[in-house]
Amino acid sequence: MSPRPPSAPPRLAGYEFEKLLGSGGFADVFLYRQARPQRRVAIKVLLSTVLDESVRRQFDAEANVMAQMSTHPSIVTIHQAEVSGDHRPYIVMEYCSRPNYGVRFRKERITVAEALRVGVQIAGAVETAHRAGILHRDIKPANILVTDYNRPALTDFGISIVAGQGNDVEDSQGMSIPWSPPEFFTDPPRADVRSDVFSLAATVHSLLAGQTPFERRGQRNTASDLIHRISSEPLPPLQRPDVPAELSRALSVAMAKDPAGRYDTALAFGRALQQVELSLSLPVTQMDVLDERGSTAPHHGEDDELDAHTRIRKVATVDPETGTRPGSKRRLDPYAGVAPALAPSAGGYQPSASAPSTSAVSAASASAASASGASASESTLLRPAGALPSAASPPPAPADGAEDEERTGTPAWPFVTLAAVLVIVLGVGATLGVRHFLIPEPEERATTDINVVADPAANPDPPRDIELQVIAPDGGPGEPGKVRVSWQIPDTLGEDDFFRVQWAELPSNYQEFAAPKDVYGQYSTVIDIPPQQAKLCVTVQTLNRNGGASQVVEKCLNGG
Template identity: 35%
Template sequence: MARRRPATPPKIPNATYLSFLGSGGFADVYLYEQQIPRREVAIKVLRRGVADAQRQSFRAEANLMARMSSHPSIVSVYGAGEAGDERMYLIMEYCPPPHLGARLRQQPFTVTHALEIGIQIGGAIETLHRAGIVHRDIKPSNILMTPFQRPVLTDFGIATRIGNVSPAEGFSVPWAPPEQATGEGAAAVTVDVYSLAATVYTLLAGRPPFEVKDGDNSEIAVINRVLRTPVPPMGRHDVPEEFERVLTIAMSKDPRQRYASVIDFARALQAIQAALHQRPTDLDVLDDPAYDNPSKSGDDADATRQAIRTIDPLRDDSTRLSPLRVLGPVPSPNIRAFPPASEARSYDAAGQRAPFDSALPGDAGGSLGGPAEAETGRRAPRSGEAPGWGPASSEGAVPDAPDARAGGFQESPLGVVVVRFLIAAAVVLAIVVGILFALRHGKGGTVGPATSTGETTPNDAGVNHVSQVVGLRGELMGDKVKFTWSNPDPKPGDKFLYAMDQISGEGQLNETKASSVTVPKQSLQTCLSVRVHRKGGSESPATRQCVSTP
């Protein structure tokens, strides 16, 4: 099927046309240069002659993206309007091509990069779900990369409310779950769980889960595989088995067997990062306390703020609040941001939230397919950049900061800094006192360097102590790693027990009498633990060493 020619770009106030970027089902995307402020922007333009349903869907998409665009992994919206020839347009940040779909055709992504993207986009999708919205069209070509290499989600053309029973139209079959392909069931968060997992799978495999190399990849053939075929292995030796298992769970045929939420799926990805000794990627989600207080409403429909919570598994408190703008000005940094009172959520019969009174793109019956090649560019939202188009009846003013005298909450940045300083000083003092005590009372009177990264036990008097191995090191040799070590206090009958690290922890325990062993190379790094086993059953503490194996 030949591609249709793009329409002539419209005249947009305060913007100069530069080039054509891409096309979708009912819209074209162009690159313009905005005059004030001067920057490149992507402008999505609805084609002439579309039905009223598509116009309603386009307006709903603009309003939804504007509400959500404060999220760091959702493309930002700068404005919207209607050109002189009555074509509607949406002004978005410009993300230079290519999108992820084009990038993976050149080369599949690394395990590290695929995990990061899955978690970052997962935060955006979880935020949509907490607002009562299902995206329904997550795929690599709908994920763009900012100039700072941050992935951002775009194309909300068929998004709809959770619980909507209208079948989705215009979705992408290779990444759609069975219930979406057959048009059965209501829109649910598990639809996006599946599609996000299928997208991550595609980044790793270089192809969608159910497309076959040199095989029949027609829409009917792919749907049949989606409905009946188990998720195939991707055939990459560097992808941990646990990673494939997590993706398989998220792409279960039965929605009830998938992760119940995107945040559960994202946390499983974070666990894989931790097992690979990587710092888990932060997960940014909409903060969702019981803020629904309809008594605090206002008239300023352009000042909408939401609190984004970052889930950092390496922090003790694991959360932090970052007030970010959806529409209107950025709030003062010393005031907690609350969702507007006019967005007090209602619930349907199934207990799902329906926070917006305005229609959503997928509610109008029309589908607005995104452009095939590129859509937009990314930077942090600025004050005052909001769509000046269409009524904003569903939004209210930002509530004032709570009055401390009335029992509200108001943070003092100075107080927080002082408390953190005192805690840090106490920790440092405790460490210094401990070192001085060890120097005064410890054996030998000096503190020497540790001989191992592994755990150790005290050499107490009367204990049959077995010295741990020393000099453990590894050397990469093609697709294998050779580890060598020394026994500092060899005894007759000594042997060595060793195990490789696995995703689930320490792997199978093996034994050898030699002071070296060669093992298969693992993804990213290969780690080995070794201990001395002495005749009679006593053992030394384990010594552990890792080798970078990209």
């Protein structure tokens, strides 16, 4: 069978369709041109064939969560969410034209500096989501887009949940196995902020390794193989000589099997990556965190240098009459995006290391004015390059050798040019020598074509050894009982395979119980028991996103 063809793009008032950007399990993403204001936007449209109410709820929740988070500079901006004329929900998002990191990490060698920069910036986005009470649960390279300003932007909050519901993730759909933490595959699965820390670290690891963390080249890499390695095998070391030991240690801590051994927060992991940047003498990447709780994370004295590179902004409110900040109203920071030197210190902003304070600027200006004898306004006036000095300014002193040049008539520039050429030649020769003798040639990686229709996929193998366990025979008046359905994963399960669980042969008036339930990355689920039925049988089938389907395996209650 061939992959699912994309759906027809909906006709949307004020938008002109341009092309298909991509397809997923439940939605397509199209490129449109918006008429007013004129811009190109990406529009994610839910498939009209999706009848599962839980998927529709997740789609609506994604729009609400991303709208709440999209003011962050490293989260994709949401413009609008509506329902089309043919009754398909859609989300209008910022269009990121550059290739995402899911495309890039397998096709090119990403530098250590870029991987660290992306990790720090996305850590700020994840920390912001956590402080708002949201777990992402699907952080991976493909969900990190790149804006036109070459800044990473996190997207796809489709399976995010409220942080307090981390022990109730039975209905998870669409999680990506290669970057998922071990607790996602326990029975029952669990999730908390440290689960997102694991996935973010696995993403940084993938950018550096050119493959997923537990993938083995030349070996079988099915979903069951990956789940086994993630749950029980140690993290393989990065085979790159330019990756420092400090970075390998940070990734190992963030990807510990036991959540208690990981960094407690995404902020702490981002700080660890900033520390690696310091040790490599790289520019320390700014990490932005929006804190709606009115308090910042505690830190120790040794973190003071990194504090200068971490903006933790509070949501400030100001009474227009008194100038105070009552707790009953809240609005976004009016100084967001303004240079830190101009933002009020009472608002809780921390200026970056490169931005001097207002008082320091004033003192420096006054000092410069007094030293040159110019007025205060003269000392702060900006002039274009080559502008003439003021009349009060003394003429510039002649450069060294200028008097000799005027006296002898021999220009000095030929000798300066010759010296510069010699320096360049020696520098290029030394660089080529170091690269040839000391740095090994990078391993050539096989690449895959983009937007090429995949070969027809073979039907997957069916699940084995289905078990039914009634965990609530009667849920009470008006509430059905519940049964846990579990099975053994087939050995040939592919990475894109999932399972479909459904009651068999129910009467037509039992539509509420007849809807199928798709299960991703797990081998058990809980479903409601239809009441007043003498014979009840459950079917389980293996499917994949290319349209392949295994034989249906049936198991009945009461030994049927």
